[in-house]
Each structure stands twice: as C-alpha cells, then as structure tokens.
Amino acid sequence: MSTEVMLNEFKEISQHPYRVLSQYKQEGKKVIGVLPYYAPVELVVAAGMVPMGIWGSNSKTISMAKEYCATFYCTIAQLALEMLLDGTLDQLDGIITPTICDTLRPMSQNIRVAMSEKLPCIFLAHPQNRKPSFGLQFTMDQYNHVKAELEKISGSAITDEALREAIKVMNRNRAARREFVKLAGEHPETISAVTRSAVLRAAWFMEPVAYAQKLEALNAQLSALPVQPWKGRKVVTSGIICDNPKLLQIFDDNKIAIAADDVAHESRAIRVDAAETGDPMMALAQQFADQDYDVLLYDEHSNQNRRADYVVDLVKKSGAQGLVLFMQQFCDPEEMEYPYLKKALDDAGIPHIKLGIDQQMRDFGQASTAIQAFADVL
Amino acid sequence: MAKEVSPGVKALRKVVEDVYADARKAHAEGKLVGWSSSKFPCELAEAFDLNVMYPENQAAGIAANRDGEIMCKAAEDLGFDNDICGYARISLAYAAGKRASRKFDPETLEFIIDPSTGKPLKDENGNVVIDPETGKPKKDPKTMQPYTVLDDIYEIEALPETTEKEIAYKNFRREAIKPYRQMRMPQPDFVLCCNNICNCMTKWYENIARMRNIPLIMIDIPYNNTVDVHDTNVAYGRAQFDAAIHQLEQITGKKFDEKKFEHACENANRTAKAWLRVCDYLQYKPAPYSGFDLFNHMADVVTARGKVEAAEAFELLEQDLAEAVKNGTSTTPFPEKFRVMFEGIPCWPKLPNLFKPLKANGVNVTAVVYAPAFGFVYNNMDEMARAYYKAPNSVCIEQGVDWREGICRDNKVDGVLVHYNRSCKPWSGYMAEMQRRFTKDLGVPCAGFDGDQADPRNFNEAQYMTRVQGLVEAMEANMANKEAEGK
Numbered sequence: 001m002s003t004e005v006m007l008n009e010f011k012e013i014s015q016h017p018y019r020v021l022s023q024y025k026q027e028g029k030k031v032i033g034v035l036p037y038y039a040p041v042e043l044v045v046a047a048g049m050v051p052m053g054i055w056g057s058n059s060k061t062i063s064m065a066k067e068y069c070a071t072f073y074c075t076i077a078q079l080a081l082e083m084l085l086d087g088t089l090d091q092l093d094g095i096i097t098p099t100i101c102d103t104l105r106p107m108s109q110n111i112r113v114a115m116s117e118k119l120p121c122i123f124l125a126h127p128q129n130r131k132p133s134f135g136l137q138f139t140m141d142q143y144n145h146v147k148a149e150l151e152k153i154s155g156s157a158i159t160d161e162a163l164r165e166a167i168k169v170m171n172r173n174r175a176a177r178r179e180f181v182k183l184a185g186e187h188p189e190t191i192s193a194v195t196r197s198a199v200l201r202a203a204w205f206m207e208p209v210a211y212a213q214k215l216e217a218l219n220a221q222l223s224a225l226p227v228q229p230w231k232g233r234k235v236v237t238s239g240i241i242c243d244n245p246k247l248l249q250i251f252d253d254n255k256i257a258i259a260a261d262d263v264a265h266e267s268r269a270i271r272v273d274a275a276e277t278g279d280p281m282m283a284l285a286q287q288f289a290d291q292d293y294d295v296l297l298y299d300e301h302s303n304q305n306r307r308a309d310y311v312v313d314l315v316k317k318s319g320a321q322g323l324v325l326f327m328q329q330f331c332d333p334e335e336m337e338y339p340y341l342k343k344a345l346d347d348a349g350i351p352h353i354k355l356g357i358d359q360q361m362r363d364f365g366q367a368s369t370a371i372q373a374f375a376d377v378l
Numbered sequence: 379m380a381k382e383v384s385p386g387v388k389a390l391r392k393v394v395e396d397v398y399a400d401a402r403k404a405h406a407e408g409k410l411v412g413w414s415s416s417k418f419p420c421e422l423a424e425a426f427d428l429n430v431m432y433p434e435n436q437a438a439g440i441a442a443n444r445d446g447e448i449m450c451k452a453a454e455d456l457g458f459d460n461d462i463c464g465y466a467r468i469s470l471a472y473a474a475g476k477r478a479s480r481k482f483d484p485e486t487l488e489f490i491i492d493p494s495t496g497k498p499l500k501d502e503n504g505n506v507v508i509d510p511e512t513g514k515p516k517k518d519p520k521t522m523q524p525y526t527v528l529d530d531i532y533e534i535e536a537l538p539e540t541t542e543k544e545i546a547y548k549n550f551r552r553e554a555i556k557p558y559r560q561m562r563m564p565q566p567d568f569v570l571c572c573n574n575i576c577n578c579m580t581k582w583y584e585n586i587a588r589m590r591n592i593p594l595i596m597i598d599i600p601y602n603n604t605v606d607v608h609d610t611n612v613a614y615g616r617a618q619f620d621a622a623i624h625q626l627e628q629i630t631g632k633k634f635d636e637k638k639f640e641h642a643c644e645n646a647n648r649t650a651k652a653w654l655r656v657c658d659y660l661q662y663k664p665a666p667y668s669g670f671d672l673f674n675h676m677a678d679v680v681t682a683r684g685k686v687e688a689a690e691a692f693e694l695l696e697q698d699l700a701e702a703v704k705n706g707t708s709t710t711p712f713p714e715k716f717r718v719m720f721e722g723i724p725c726w727p728k729l730p731n732l733f734k735p736l737k738a739n740g741v742n743v744t745a746v747v748y749a750p751a752f753g754f755v756y757n758n759m760d761e762m763a764r765a766y767y768k769a770p771n772s773v774c775i776e777q778g779v780d781w782r783e784g785i786c787r788d789n790k791v792d793g794v795l796v797h798y799n800r801s802c803k804p805w806s807g808y809m810a811e812m813q814r815r816f817t818k819d820l821g822v823p824c825a826g827f828d829g830d831q832a833d834p835r836n837f838n839e840a841q842y843m844t845r846v847q848g849l850v851e852a853m854e855a856n857m858a859n860k861e862a863e864g865k
C-alpha cells in the first residue's frame with residue numbers, strides 16, 4: 001500500500017469516528033467510551049472490548065449540555081457531554097469517566113445523572129500521591145473497580161493472562177505512535193501537521209492491534225525515506241489537544257513543521273509503558289505512577305521546575321526553533337503552569353506563542369495572523 | 379449591618395486576630411510559618427505547635443477589603459490566566475511578593491489621598507456637613523484613604539539602605555503596605571496542601587513551593603462517586619497522614635507528639651460540634667442571625683478549629699444565640715419575610731451589593747452549605763481520614779444534594795439563591811442539576827446568578843437584582859398558593 005493511501009485511511013478514520021463506532025457495533029463488538037485522562041484502556045482491551053477515546057469534537061456546538069453546565073467549562077468536557085446527550089454516542093456500551101481536574105469532577109456526576117437510563121458510567125479517581133506504595137495500592141483499588149464494572153458489561157472475567165496480553169498490545173501501540181512522532185518530525189515534507197494529527201487522532205478510535213499494525217507499516221515506509229532538508233521552521237506543540245485540521249493547515253501553509261509535542265492528546269498519553277511481566281494490575285499502577293511532567297499530575301519535587309525543564313529539553317532535542325502552546329479556554333490546570341513554562345522557555349531563549357483555542361472555534365483568522373507573525377521571528 | 383456585637387462574636391474575631399498575630403510574631407522570631415489549604419487536617423500541624431496561615435481565608439479578607447482586583451491583576455501580570463480561581467490568583471500574587479500598598483510621595487514621605495474615598499463629615503447632631511464652596515457634602519478627612527498601588531516586598535528589600543534618606547524611604551515603603559492583617563501575613567516556610575475541595579489546590583501550592591523554594595506536604599483526597607467513603611479511600615488517606623507526619627518531623631526536627639495531636643483532635647471536634655450547633659440556630663423562625671454572619675465565622679473554623687479558643691468562642695456565641703432566641707431578638711437588621719439558602723461562597727468584594735436587595739425584600743439567609751460541610755466530627759485517625767473525604771466539592775452529587783436539602787428542610791427555607799461562582803469550577807459544575815433537584819424534592823424556587831468570590835469584575839449587579847426579584851416573586855406566589863390550599 002502506498003504511503004498516501006495509508007495516510008488517507010488514517011484521515012478517514014480520524015474524520016469519521018462515528019462510522020468506525022458503527023462498524024464495530026455491526027461486527028458485534030462492544031465499545032467503551034474513554035474520557036481523558038490516563039484511563040487504563042488495557043482493561044478494556046483485556047475485556048475483549050474496543051476502547052474509544054472521547055476528546056470533544058471539532059464540529060459540534062454546545063447546546064443540550066447547557067442544561068448541566070455553566071459556560072465557563074472547557075469545550076472538551078462540555079462537548080463530550082453534548083455527544084452523550086444528542087445521541088452521537090448512543091452505540092457505546094459504557095463509558096469511563098476519570099476525574100483528575102476540577103472540570104471532570106462535577107462532569108463525572110453530570111454524565112452519570114444524564115446517562116442513568118442509557119449507559120453504564122464507570123467512575124475513576126486517580127490518586128495524585130501516586131508513587132509511594134499506598135498510592136500504587138490506591139491506583140490498583142481504583143483499577144479493580146473499573147475492571148469489575150467492565151466485566152459486568154462484557155459478561156466475562158478479565159484474566160491476568162488477558163490483561164498481560166492487553167498490556168503488550170498497548171505497549172506496541174504506544175511504541176508505534178512514539179516512532180511515528182519521531183518520523184513525522186524528520187519528514188515534514190511527507191507528513192504535514194494536518195496529517196500528523198490525523199494519524200495520531202485515529203489511535204483513539206481504532207482497535208489497538210489494528211492501529212498498531214497499520215502504523216508500523218506506515219513507519220516502515222517513512223523510515224525508508226531519505227531525510228530531506230526542510231526549508232521551513234520546526235516547532236514543538238504543547239497543550240491539551242490541537243487536532244483541528246483547519247488550525248493545523250495554517251502551520252502547513254506557513255511551512256511550520258511539528259518536530260515533537262507535549263500534548264495530552266498526543267505524546268503525553270504515550271510516554272510511559274507498562275511492564276509486561278509480573279502482576280499486571282501492579283504494572284498498570286506503576287505505569288500511572290511513572291507518568292510525569294504533566295500539568296495534571298502532582299510533582300513531588302514541586303519546588304523545582306521539572307515539567308517546564310522537560311519541555312525545554314524536548315524543544316532542544318527535537319531541533320525545533322520555538323514552541324506553540326495551545327491553551328484550551330477554561331483549562332485551569334494548563335493555565336496554572338503557564339508562568340513557569342514561560343519562564344523556562346524565556347531563560348533558554350526559546351521563543352513561544354500562546355494560542356487561546358477551543359473546539360467551537362470556526363474562524364481562524366486571528367490564529368493565522370499570530371502564527372504567521374511567530375513564523376517570522378523563528 | 380448589626381451594630382452591637384455580642385461577646386461570642388467578639389471572641390470569634392479575637393481568635394482569628396490572634397492566629398495572624400501569633401504567626402507574625404513567630405515569623406519575626408525566625409520560627410517556621412506554614413501556609414495551608416483550608417481543609418488540610420490542621421490537627422497534624424497542631425501536634426507540632428506550628429504556626430499556620432490559610433491563604434483562602436486571607437484571599438477572602440483581601441477581597442472583602444476591596445483589594446481582590448489589584449491582586450488578581452498582579453497575578454495576571456505574572457502570567458496566571460484570569461480564568462484561574464480568584465483565591466488562587468490573589469494568593470499566588472501574594473506569594474510572589476506582591477502587595478496592595480498606599481501611594482505616597484517619595485520626597486515628603488506623605489500619603490497621597492484619593493479624593494473619591496471617605497465618608498461624609500457629620501456635625502455633633504449627626505447631620506451631614508455641607509461644604510459652602512461646592513454645595514456638596516464635606517468628607518470626613520479621617521475616613522479618607524490614600525490611593526491603592528501595587529508594591530512588591532522583594533523589590534523593597536532589594537533597595538539600597540546606605541544614606542539616611544534611603545533608609546527612611548525604604549522603611550516608609552515597607553510601612554505603606556496596607557496595614558490589615560491579611561496584607562501583612564508572613565511569607566511561608568512550608569506549605570500544606572490538601573486537594574479535597576479542588577484539584578486547583580495541587581498546582582497552586584506547587585507554584586508557591588517553587589516560587590519560595592520550600593517543602594510541600596501533599597495530602598491527596600480523590601473525588602468520591604458514592605455517599606459512603608470506601609475503605610480503600612480511608613486507607614489511602616490514612617497512609618498519607620502517616621507520611622505527612624514523617625515529613626513534618628523532618629521539617630521541624632521534632633518528634634510527633636501524640637498527646638498534642640489528641641488534644642488538637644479534641645479541640646477540632648469540639649469546635650466542629652459547637653459550629654454545627656451555632657448553625658442550627660438558623661432553624662429558628664425568625665432566625666436570631668443571618669447566614670451571612672456564618673460566612674464571617676467560617677474564618678475561625680478554617681484558621682483555628684484545632685485550638686481550644688475557637689471551640690470556646692463558638693460555645694460563647696451559642697449562649698448569645700440562646701439568649702437572643704429567648705428574648706426574641708435577631709441581629710438581622712430587617713424583619714424576616716422569606717428564608718433562603720445561599721448556595722456557594724459569597725462575592726466578598728460585593729457583600730453590601732449582595733445584601734441590599736435581600737434586605738429590601740425581607741429575605742434572610744437561613745442556610746449556607748458551609749454549615750454541614752465544615753462539621754468534621756470523628757473519634758480516631760481512620761474516622762478522621764474518612765471525615766476529610768467529606769468536603770464540599772469532593773463528594774458525589776447525591777451527598778451534595780442530601781446535605782443541602784437537609785439544611786433547607788431543617789432551616790425551613792422558601793427558596794434557594796445559587797451563586798454560579800466563576801472562580802470555583804468544582805463547585806459550580808453540577809449546580810444546574812442540583813437546582814432541578816431542589817425544586818423537585820423541596821418544591822422551592824431557585825434562582826441563579828453569576829458572580830465571583832474574589833474578582834469583582836465577574837459580578838453583574840443588574841443581573842443579580844433581577845434574579846433576586848424573580849426569586850422573591852416566585853416565593854410570594856408559592857406562599858400564596860400554600861395559603862389558598864390551607865383555607
């Protein structure tokens with residue numbers, strides 16, 4: 001299959017998650033919706049079901065969700081609720097609702113109330129003190145709850161073997177994505193910003209094995225390409241999500257390639273693997289404990305600026321000339337860490353821009369001007 | 379509002395004054411002073427005799443002193459988005475060294491008075507004195523204030539002090555910082571964070587730890603989806619208490635004093651119980667005081683619940699209230715026509731504006747959510763861990779509704795006024811559903827308004843007035859219906 005054909009397939013899936021969902025249902029599979037952040041999809045896979053990431057929508061408008069939500073909440077959470085209310089996600093067999101930020105806390109309740117007659121909601125509260133033994137234990141307690149709820153939906157028990165197998169699958173899936181991120185940074189002439197995003201976005205909708213296979217094939221072709229000199233600029237992207245093709249088109253139009261990312265929807269989600277040996281539940285708990293450098297997670301060494309230093313390092317290693325921060329409107333965790341990110345970037349002499357975005361943005365004129373101006377200073 | 383202050387209220391005020399004064403003294407003596415989130419288990423710090431200050435209480439005080447906006451803006455200039463909770467913004471600006479100060483002339487070292495401040499001058503008969511030149515009321519010079527400006531203690535400390543003039547200037551600039559206690563709180567040597575009320579706390583306190591390069595003790599209380607707190611949650615909380623004790627031992631170089639801890643727990647329980655009994659006085663019809671007063675007394679529960687003085691002061695207030703009920707008096711400065719629950723934290727910078735239409739319509743606040751939310755009562759460490767899981771914003775919607783409907787019933791409210799608090803995402807995030815439940819379960823009307831606890835820019839007075847009016851009309855109609863049914 002040619003690279004182009006493969007890329008188009010990813011694009012199709014990325015643009016039409018609803019079709020993918022319907023197809024799984026037609027095949028008789030059960031599908032579990034997974035809200036951000038850090039839900040153990042391995043458990044869903046081990047239960048023989050398909051995990052489907054829900055990260056809002058770039059085409060919907062908040063309307064029914066207003067019944068539950070004041071205006072000052074991020075569109076990611078509000079549009080997830082919107083899609084649950086308007087029937088878009090009616091085919092799901094269950095949904096996992098993590099609660100790691102102050103928006104997702106009450107949203108877990110709204111979703112459970114709104115879906116009480118429609119959909120089993122699986123509650124998940126991660127610990128912040130996740131590294132000490134008591135934190136690992138609490139993560140396991142929570143994951144065991146998720147496991148039990150998933151078993152109710154699937155109708156069969158999740159064995160340790162199945163979970164270990166699922167861990168392998170997800171490790172493979174993440175490894176392929178990490179490799180792709182690297183290759184995309186090296187081959188911007190082949191992988192545009194728009195395409196890069198589509199490939200990574202498709203990961204949240206496709207069955208993990210099928211996705212990994214497809215992506216490995218694509219990676220093989222990309223690594224066979226000769227490295228060509230890139231005439232444009234390179235940046236690192238940061239933030240919760242930036243998967244709007246119209247917004248990313250501006251990057252392509254200005255020859256700005258994405259060398260690497262610190263984005264929750266992309267690399268933050270795939271940095272850490274789980275151990276493939278030993279107790280699989282403990283492996284998942286340890287995996288969560290090892291997540292780091294994240295605006296959403298407590299840092300035991302909080303008097304240092306580790307997260308921002310990590311991002312600065314990422315920019316330097318990736319060969320990018322600057323950083324673009326996509327600031328989701330009303331996302332206080334990301335906003336809270338901006339001053340120290342800015343400080344570290346400034347100290348390192350790395351230029352950056354902060355672009356305020358949300359998923360209901362339809363006019364990108366302002367963003368376009370800002371990105372162009374930024375390209376000029378790089 | 380109430381002119382005469384009862385002994386209980388006086389005692390409560392003194393308790394908070396003392397907490398601040400003790401911390402200033404400790405700081406001056408080179409002792410450690412910590413900053414703590416309001417629902418961190420204070421019992422632990424008490425066991426080490428530590429002086430602890432409470433940024434949320436401080437931020438509320440700064441906002442009530444009308445300096446919320448200048449401090450919020452200072453935080454925004456540091457890069458913190460105006461979307462972030464106002465308490466956090468005020469506190470982060472303060473931690474960075476920013477202060478609301480009084481403008482002065484650097485040459486003469488005299489304050490520069492803002493002509494728009496001050497109250498009208500009154501003569502010996504209490505009549506307003508008119509300025510013959512302008513025909514307008516004269517201002518009482520004693521009540522006029524200098525312009526408010528932003529200053530920075532670290533900038534001040536970096537100033538040279540070689541010449542006499544330099545020294546005088548530096549000292550004056552230090553002293554120009556507004557003299558109320560919340561603006562003179564010592565900087566922290568360590569921070570105690572418990573995120574049961576919100577996860578915003580986590581990064582807020584991390585930022586402080588980073589700014590000041592100080593240790594942070596983190597007690598993480600994950601959000602709950604059930605009314606019962608699971609044993610696994612208790613175990614997690616409990617283990618963190620032990621870890622926190624260990625960290626405190628390292629910070630202070632002292633051993634954990636079990637006796638002192640038990641004593642603090644006794645006090646905390648005694649305070650909590652007295653607080654709950656004080657809250658229960660709002661059940662009387664008419665109520666002997668207004669729920670708005672409870673907001674003020676919250677300062678004691680937050681800053682001193684582990685101290686015997688707080689328990690005693692609440693017990694004293696209880697006596698005052700018993701007396702008031704016996705005599706049929708109330709500190710509410712108007713006859714009580716309607717009783718409502720006020721949902722959320724008040725808009726501190728706009729208290730008079732909040733109060734105005736309530737007073738005009740005879741609406742007394744006889745229920746506030748803080749009443750049950752602060753009554754941590756327990757018998758041992760495990761129960762204590764369980765208790766700290768039951769904070770506002772850490773409980774599921776069923777528990778939240780149950781708390782509120784409980785006090786609405788007990789305190790016989792006719793309606794609910796809901797503050798959609800722009801600062802507090804975890805709190806406001808399920809209020810719409812709660813409102814529906816209040817109306818369905820209690821048959822009372824609800825009205826919501828947009829505001830903010832600390833940033834005055836987010837309060838829309840016109841909208842508030844309309845919403846209160848609407849609520850009053852709905853309550854009137856409800857009452858009329860009930861009367862008609864009764865006949």
Ligand code: SF4
Nearest residue numbers: 074101103240328331
């Ligand atoms: S975008 Fe921010 S506020 Fe919204 S769900 Fe994600 S972390 Fe929470």
Ligand code: SF4
Nearest residue numbers: 463465575576578802
């Ligand atoms: S609970 Fe709400 S108001 Fe209090 S600090 Fe957290 S976000 Fe701010």
